[in-house]
Amino acid sequence: MRSMPAAIIAITLALPATATAAQNFPSRPVRMLIPYTPGGPTDFVGRALAQRLQKPLGQQVVVDNRPGGGGVIATEIVARANPDGHTILFATPGQLITLPLLAANLPYDPLRDFMPLTKLVDTPQVLIASAKLPLSNVAELIAYAKQRPGQLNYASVQTGGTGHLGMELLKQSAGIDMLHVPYKGTAPALTDLIGSRVQLMFSSLPSVQPHVQAGRVRLLATGARQRTEAIRDVPTIAETLPGYDLVTWYGLFAPRKTPAPVITRLHRELVAILGSAEIAQLFAAQGIDPAHTTPQELERIMRSETERWRKVIKTAGIKLE
Numbered sequence: 001m002r003s004m005p006a007a008i009i010a011i012t013l014a015l016p017a018t019a020t021a022a023q024n025f026p027s028r029p030v031r032m033l034i035p036y037t038p039g040g041p042t043d044f045v046g047r048a049l050a051q052r053l054q055k056p057l058g059q060q061v062v063v064d065n066r067p068g069g070g071g072v073i074a075t076e077i078v079a080r081a082n083p084d085g086h087t088i089l090f091a092t093p094g095q096l097i098t099l100p101l102l103a104a105n106l107p108y109d110p111l112r113d114f115m116p117l118t119k120l121v122d123t124p125q126v127l128i129a130s131a132k133l134p135l136s137n138v139a140e141l142i143a144y145a146k147q148r149p150g151q152l153n154y155a156s157v158q159t160g161g162t163g164h165l166g167m168e169l170l171k172q173s174a175g176i177d178m179l180h181v182p183y184k185g186t187a188p189a190l191t192d193l194i195g196s197r198v199q200l201m202f203s204s205l206p207s208v209q210p211h212v213q214a215g216r217v218r219l220l221a222t223g224a225r226q227r228t229e230a231i232r233d234v235p236t237i238a239e240t241l242p243g244y245d246l247v248t249w250y251g252l253f254a255p256r257k258t259p260a261p262v263i264t265r266l267h268r269e270l271v272a273i274l275g276s277a278e279i280a281q282l283f284a285a286q287g288i289d290p291a292h293t294t295p296q297e298l299e300r301i302m303r304s305e306t307e308r309w310r311k312v313i314k315t316a317g318i319k320l321e
């Protein structure tokens with residue numbers, strides 16, 4: 001009888017250990033890294049899920065906020081973590097789609113190093129304008145901008161971020177020209193929008209809703225494919241520019257070599273939480289929609305989004321400063 005190849009023997013010996021580790025998961029607290037500071041919309045969603053994930057897992061889920069480097073710090077920690085399910089990443093397209101398109105020599109590869117667990121939520125970006133700008137919808141904005149090429153400017157909170165790319169997509173879809181003014185955060189950008197030093201920007205609904213209600217800024221449209229329940233009277237950009245889509249999603253990821261049974265367990269528990277009426281009600285108040293997927297569906301979304309934004313970035317000539 002011929003002897004078994006060494007590689008097959010090694011794999012065979014490893015299988016019981018892998019199965020045992022999966023059966024015992026989790027054997028200690030789970031660490032959820034969030035690449036943003038506490039208090040924002042990402043942190044709100046992450047903490048809500050971490051709190052509710054503790055009971056079905058039977059272990060504490062510890063939120064670890066690690067901002068910095070555009071999300072690179074937290075993302076690299078998870079990419080290099082032991083792939084046993086005890087270290088997971090709460091991520092947005094910023095870390096796993098747009099930054100890899102803009103930055104060379106990142107210490108991780110979004111598809112090689114991460115295994116999707118599920119998409120968590122969709123949070124539509126809303127288009128807001130200075131209250132002094134004499135228009136109230138996207139069609140009027142396009143007409144106004146075409147009569148004044150290059151005279152309107154828009155704020156974004158990060159070069160290459162969702163708001164920047166969304167506005168460049170709007171420009172390319174509508175055939176208009178506007179000037180980009182980058183800021184280092186939502187607060188200073190909103191301050192200048194309220195003061196009419198910039199005219200437009202994209203933001204998340206929770207960040208701007210108080211200013212909209214107070215009349216300090218004007219809400220023109222939502223980037224979601226369908227109207228958002230929290231603002232049913234606000235049209236989508238796609239109603240004027242068919243096919244336009246600007247929704248930020250949040251997702252959970254584990255290191256790529258995490259055992260399949262652990263991925264299945266985490267996915268099952270997360271889907272149950274996201275499907276609960278309690279979470280739906282909690283998120284709806286923030287203009288956020290639960291939106292779970294299979295791991296395979298989220299990976300397909302990542303690949304599709306990568307190609308879509310690659311084209312926008314190339315056409316706009318966007319480079320990190």
